[in-house]
Amino acid sequence: MTAVDLPAPRRSSLDVVLRARELGIVLALVLLVAVTTISNPRFVSGQSIRDILLGTAILAVLAVGQAVVVITRNIDLSVGSVLGLSAFTVGTLLQNNNLPVLPVLLAGAGVGVVCGAVNGVLVRYGNVPALVVTLGTLYVFRGITYFWAGGSQINADELPAAFLDFGTATLVGVPYLVLLAVLVLVVTGVVLRNYRMGRELYAMGSSPQAARLAGIAVGRRTVGAFVVSGALAGLAGVLFAARFGTIDAAAGTGYELNVVAAVVVGGVAVFGGSGTVWGAALGALLLTTIGSALAVLEINQFWQQAIVGGLILLAIGADRLVAVRVAAGLKKRGSHVS
Amino acid sequence: MSAELTVTRTARLANWNVAIIAITVLVLIVAAATVDSFGTSRNFGFLVLDLLPIALVALPMTLVIVTGEIDLSVASSLGLSSAVMGYLWNANQPIETIIPLCLLLGAVLGAVNGFFVTFLGLPSLAVTIGTLALYRGLAFVVLGDSAVADFPALYTDWVTGTIGGTPIPNVLIVIVVLAVVFGVVLHATPVGRAVFAVGASEQAARFAGLRPGRLKFWLYVASGLVAGLAGVLWTLRYSSARADNGAGLELAVVAAVLLGGVSIFGGRGALPGVIAGVVLLGALQNALRLSDVSNEALNVVTGVLLIVSVLAPNLARSVLQRRRT
Known part of the structure; x- marks a missing residue:
């Protein structure tokens, strides 16, 4: 499933498969929107679409960071806690304190960079598996936020108007938060696809040993992937604060599950080396849309989580099927060549 | 890895097992001495x-x-078992049929995981994150956000009660019996040897005539069954069946197991260490809670312990290696 420097003919056939993988999500999305709209036309109204896009923006930023880590055959379970810590930091900075938006964004991302660096260094230099490290820091970062916040809560009326405007304002009808998410997506997507740095991440995920033999600085890239994931989780914390205005120590609790779900549904294999951030973002869009569609269709909200679970199983099952087919196809082609 | 490492690896494992048990005993003693009412029955x-x-x-x-x-x-699985228990109790089923049904349900949920992992060959991390959402979602579908109470006092009293005038809780029997069963299976039977062999190298285990798929399938069934039982006991303890019972418990369980010296890569681990890990985690949280540290802040302790439990042996090894060369 990996398209790292394969000969041209193979790449084209693999590309078709990969594109089909993302096509599947798009189809599911179109179907979902069509069915929901038929039963209730208000579903495609401006307000409803805006809500979906805003919800997707936060999840997609997290999912892009997670995809970068998962592609290297690691995982970052701490993103929800990093989001919470960043949101509370930003809230505290802004509490009755008028700061421009840009330094606030940088501060949030900065908190994330520190958290991500802690994860990365423990994985790389401590030789501790990413699952263990980020499970641990999931607790630690959340605990720090609780220590700091206690039971206190930051309310929208304590935040400067300029910051809250940033959460609601639009540019030609598109909310700033969504534009920011698209920017993150495009930059990460291009770097992963076209730059050496990005291709090295795929190589590491396909085979860490081979990557090391090929001269890739696996350790540095691993730390880098975690720093990116942390920074984006921190950025998502700022988006969270801007969108909701109310921040307590529990902000973003349990998000890690949704993020991993979005990434897996988006076709990023948990064993690394394949998938794109586009897919991850589409996964985030699909999950968010399902949530809104259930409300519009007046289906019991309680089904949402069960559906997400079913989707994850469906997605990894489909990926498995595709992988088996591709492997069989390559084998057949290989026998022709030799 | 290479065979020469096996000796040091076993030694290191034994060391960690002794260390974690020692740390646990130390924490218990310090807590009993410094925290008021920690040592009370x-x-x-x-x-x-x-x-x-x-x-x-x-x-x-x-x-x-x-x-x-x-x-x-x-x-x-625990939550779904609890939700189904509440649903059936609401439907006026006798508790004597409900409990076996919930255990069976747990086993089936485990079998579903086992099917995806072993028959379809999907990565267990992704599969069980999927069923984590699926089973919890189904629990909410079954029971919504309501709670079912009024379970028969005979059963709830047994779960919260103690053995005849002694301060020993009844449920300790359940823990001890199951711990002995799993301990014997893991450390003193061919099944246990197969578990270690599969974890060390699945391919080698297959060449040696073992069936890794079948073994894993039944382990998932066991995992689901025990989770179903835990759901029943949880419900009886609080006399409250809720769909969100036990939410987030999986992280604490994995933390306790890894704290107990089990390698996340498989092939290494011992049950006494895991039990010490569980007790250490529980005692620390209990002692800190008695000292008025907030519940959520306790998470820092859990997280740090989890990372240190894997980091410390790694660092110790690299220091030893450096000294040797």
């Missing part, structure tokens, strides 16, 4: 009841992780 009862779900679920989880897999769906 009343608090002992609460401590055991708090430990109960983690201790039970950690037993099969140990075997699953030793084979190199993971089961993150356990807390959701």
Whole structure:
């Protein structure tokens, strides 16, 4: 499933498969929107679409960071806690304190960079598996936020108007938060696809040993992937604060599950080396849309989580099927060549 | 890895097992000496009841992780078992049929995980994150956000009660019996040897005539069954069946197992260490809670312990290696 420097003919056939993988999500999305709209036309109204896009923006930023880590055959379970810590930091900075938006964004991302660096260094230099490290820091970062916040809560009326405007304002009808998410997506997507740095991440995920033999600085890239994931989780914390205005120590609790779900549904294999951030973002869009569609269709909200679970199983099952087919196809082609 | 490492690896494992048990005993002594009412028999009862779900679920989880897999769906299986228990009790079913049904349900949920992991060959991390959401979602579908109470006093009293005039809680029997069963299976039977063999190298195990798929499937069934039992006991303890019972427990269970010296890569681990890990986690949380440290802040302790439990042996090894060369 990996398209790292394969000969041209193979790449084209693999590309078709990969594109089909993302096509599947798009189809599911179109179907979902069509069915929901038929039963209730208000579903495609401006307000409803805006809500979906805003919800997707936060999840997609997290999912892009997670995809970068998962592609290297690691995982970052701490993103929800990093989001919470960043949101509370930003809230505290802004509490009755008028700061421009840009330094606030940088501060949030900065908190994330520190958290991500802690994860990365423990994985790389401590030789501790990413699952263990980020499970641990999931607790630690959340605990720090609780220590700091206690039971206190930051309310929208304590935040400067300029910051809250940033959460609601639009540019030609598109909310700033969504534009920011698209920017993150495009930059990460291009770097992963076209730059050496990005291709090295795929190589590491396909085979860490081979990557090391090929001269890739696996350790540095691993730390880098975690720093990116942390920074984006921190950025998502700022988006969270801007969108909701109310921040307590529990902000973003349990998000890690949704993020991993979005990434897996988006076709990023948990064993690394394949998938794109586009897919991850589409996964985030699909999950968010399902949530809104259930409300519009007046289906019991309680089904949402069960559906997400079913989707994850469906997605990894489909990926498995595709992988088996591709492997069989390559084998057949290989026998022709030799 | 190479054979020459085996000796030091065993030694290191033994060391960690001794270390974690020593740390646990130390924490218990310090807590009893410094925290008021930690050492009372009343608090002992609460401590055991708090430990109960983690201790039970950690037993099969140990075997699953030793084979190199993971089961993150356990807390959701627990919740679904609890929700179904409440639903059936609401439907006026006798408790004597409900409890076996909930255990069976747990086994089926585990079998579903086992099917995806072994028959379809999907990565267990992704599968059980999927079923984590699926089972919890189904629990909410079954019971919504309502709670069912009024379970028969005979059963709830037994779960919260103690053995005849002694301060020993009844549920400790359940923990001890299951711990002995899983301990014997893992450390003294061919099945246990197969668990370690599969975890060390699945391919080698297959060449040696073992059936890794079948073994893993039954371990998932066991994991689901025990989670179902934990759901029943959880419901009876609080006399409250809720869909969100046990939410997030999977992280504490995995933390306790890894704290107990089990390698997340499989092939290494021992049950006494895991039990010490569970007790350490529970005792620390209990002692800190008695000292008025907030519940959420305790998470820092859990997280740091988890990372240190894997980091410390790694650092110790690299220091030793450096000295040797």
